[in-house]
Amino acid sequence: MQDGNASAVSAGEKISGSREKGLNRVLEILEFLHTTQRAIGIGDLAKGVNAPRSTTYTLVRSLVDAGLLEMESDGNRVYFGKKLYLYGMDYVRGNDLLRRGRQEVDNLSRETGETSELCMLQSGRYTIVHASPGTRPFRISSATGLQIPLPWTASGRLLLAGLEKAEIEDMVSDDDLVLPDGRKLRLDDFVADIAKARITGYCVTSGLVDAYTKCLAAPVFSAPGKVEATMCLVVPIDTSEERTGELIGLLRNRAAKLSTVA
Amino acid sequence: MQDGNASAVSAGEKISGSREKGLNRVLEILEFLHTTQRAIGIGDLAKGVNAPRSTTYTLVRSLVDAGLLEMESDGNRVYFGKKLYLYGMDYVRGNDLLRRGRQEVDNLSRETGETSELCMLQSGRYTIVHASPGTRPFRISSATGLQIPLPWTASGRLLLAGLEKAEIEDMVSDDDLVLPDGRKLRLDDFVADIAKARITGYCVTSGLVDAYTKCLAAPVFSAPGKVEATMCLVVPIDTSEERTGELIGLLRNRAAKLSTVA
DNA sequence: TAATTTTGTCTCTTACAAGAGACGAGTGTA
DNA sequence: TACACTCGTCTCTTGTAAGAGACAAAATTA
Numbered sequence: 117m118q119d120g121n122a123s124a125v126s127a128g129e130k131i132s133g134s135r136e137k138g139l140n141r142v143l144e145i146l147e148f149l150h151t152t153q154r155a156i157g158i159g160d161l162a163k164g165v166n167a168p169r170s171t172t173y174t175l176v177r178s179l180v181d182a183g184l185l186e187m188e189s190d191g192n193r194v195y196f197g198k199k200l201y202l203y204g205m206d207y208v209r210g211n212d213l214l215r216r217g218r219q220e221v222d223n224l225s226r227e228t229g230e231t232s233e234l235c236m237l238q239s240g241r242y243t244i245v246h247a248s249p250g251t252r253p254f255r256i257s258s259a260t261g262l263q264i265p266l267p268w269t270a271s272g273r274l275l276l277a278g279l280e281k282a283e284i285e286d287m288v289s290d291d292d293l294v295l296p297d298g299r300k301l302r303l304d305d306f307v308a309d310i311a312k313a314r315i316t317g318y319c320v321t322s323g324l325v326d327a328y329t330k331c332l333a334a335p336v337f338s339a340p341g342k343v344e345a346t347m348c349l350v351v352p353i354d355t356s357e358e359r360t361g362e363l364i365g366l367l368r369n370r371a372a373k374l375s376t377v378a
Numbered sequence: 379m380q381d382g383n384a385s386a387v388s389a390g391e392k393i394s395g396s397r398e399k400g401l402n403r404v405l406e407i408l409e410f411l412h413t414t415q416r417a418i419g420i421g422d423l424a425k426g427v428n429a430p431r432s433t434t435y436t437l438v439r440s441l442v443d444a445g446l447l448e449m450e451s452d453g454n455r456v457y458f459g460k461k462l463y464l465y466g467m468d469y470v471r472g473n474d475l476l477r478r479g480r481q482e483v484d485n486l487s488r489e490t491g492e493t494s495e496l497c498m499l500q501s502g503r504y505t506i507v508h509a510s511p512g513t514r515p516f517r518i519s520s521a522t523g524l525q526i527p528l529p530w531t532a533s534g535r536l537l538l539a540g541l542e543k544a545e546i547e548d549m550v551s552d553d554d555l556v557l558p559d560g561r562k563l564r565l566d567d568f569v570a571d572i573a574k575a576r577i578t579g580y581c582v583t584s585g586l587v588d589a590y591t592k593c594l595a596a597p598v599f600s601a602p603g604k605v606e607a608t609m610c611l612v613v614p615i616d617t618s619e620e621r622t623g624e625l626i627g628l629l630r631n632r633a634a635k636l637s638t639v640a
Numbered sequence: 641t642a643a644t645t646t647t648g649t650c651t652c653t654t655a656c657a658a659g660a661g662a663c664g665a666g667t668g669t670a
Numbered sequence: 671t672a673c674a675c676t677c678g679t680c681t682c683t684t685g686t687a688a689g690a691g692a693c694a695a696a697a698t699t700a
């Protein structure tokens with residue numbers, strides 16, 4: 117498995133020296149733009165992905181010509197282009213689950229007033245695929261496309277249900293087990309959490325990503341036993357036992373509705 | 379409207395025989411998937427983009443690993459992947475016009491009951507960026523991402539406003555001037571249409587794409603004189619003079635609202 | 641004003657990716 | 671049973687794209 121942790125932690129920057137395949141450079145460029153979330157000059161881009169300037173210019177030109185990237189009006193900085201949007205819409209069209217899931221998440225956050233999210237695994241990483249903000253005055257951080265270590269989340273515990281311990285170990289780096297507050301999770305505990313979540317059919321985590329929220333999640337199945345996605349609600353940590361229970365019920369209900377009976 | 383001409387017309391489309399750069403192959407693959415609009419086997423894909431099988435396997439593996447493509451559960455066919463969706467959402471986030479335009483189009487079709495679209499130029503081609511179907515019993519064909527020759531549309535006449543005749547000539551192939559019913563448009567007439575549309579500030583075409591509809595379009599400006607997009611309504615060709623007038627008024631209004639005053 | 645950095649383009653070399661083709665393992669069909 | 675496919679993987683060769691670096695022009699700085 118050469119691909120392995122490519123994106124993951126180490127991102128060891130395979131000793132810059134060697135000559136890189138153009139396509140890989142392009143993939144890095146796209147990923148880099150995804151993290152910066154805004155247009156960037158070509159020179160900086162070259163630095164950012166640690167690629168030679170001349171190469172970067174060439175590749176960027178190709179991508180701009182193809183419409184995958186667009187040049188800002190200043191004629192220097194670039195960002196994602198319309199074509200990526202169109203391809204993205206194609207993806208949505210071809211993906212019932214995503215389409216219905218987005219809808220359901222929007223409904224859920226409107227009905228409950230809480231922040232709601234649809235989450236999936238994306239090349240072995242936890243990804244917020246769609247988020248709807250809810251009506252609370254303070255912003256609960258969560259944006260579409262955000263990637264977070266699996267062990268930090270309730271959804272992560274559900275998404276890994278059914279995997280062998282070895283597989284789980286492969287997907288979780290040591291750094292991932294260190295929570296934002298510095299505490300270190302034991303892998304065995306995490307594995308146990310996953311097993312438990314699998315049985316109960318939902319998962320709640322409190323104060324993991326930050327100290328003020330808890331996260332309620334329910335699994336969406338694409339086939340019996342296969343968790344394809346999760347829906348989750350992010351609520352204040354002091355939400356009452358009772359309301360939490362209600363929300364979980366609602367959440368499980370909606371998630372079940374999404375699960376294909378195909 | 380299969381795209382048929384895609385291969386023939388615009389892009390250079392060199393007789394690919396010789397050795398091709400990997401990135402170009404990838405771009406062709408993406409474009410091919412965009413036209414097929416569904417998952418396809420790797421072997422067929424290789425045929426479709428006219429690339430060697432071994433190369434195609436290699437590239438597809440890279441793309442799947444990167445998440446730009448996803449393998450269907452049958453383990454053979456591939457289609458667009460989550461990452462493209464995420465990048466696409468990034469594009470939307472970074473693009474006020476698109477975000478507001480989508481909203482406005484949805485509003486418009488809900489209010490009028492007619493099919494409404496947001497259109498833009500995409501690497502020199504007319505593209506329906508977002509469409510909302512309207513409530514009429516019969517389906518008016520129009521899907522997000524669809525690409526149509528510029529001269530067939532009302533929007534096309536607005537999008538080219540302000541360009542020199544030579545530039546227009548460059549963007550329009552001979553085939554583009556042949557309407558679906560076989561009639562051939564004269565380039566001069568088309569250029570004249572464009573000039574007229576520019577002055578009147580809207581455009582109506584009747585029975586061009588098909589014999590049963592007419593198309594009303596209004597320009598969205600990103601800067602004085604620079605048409606960045608158009609909004610349009612597709613209505614039955616026998617829509618009364620009066621209602622047509624009302625709709626155009628509404629359309630121009632909304633399009634103006636979209637135009638940035640930045 | 642000169643000094644410094646950044647930008648976009650070009651040229652040339654060689655490391656290496658694209659491609660041809662062979663192979664064995666499936667899958668159908670006569 | 672043969673026959674004719676397609677599928678996924680591998681190996682080897684060679685054409686060529688990635689990259690180093692030089693350059694002028696533009697933009698910053700002092």
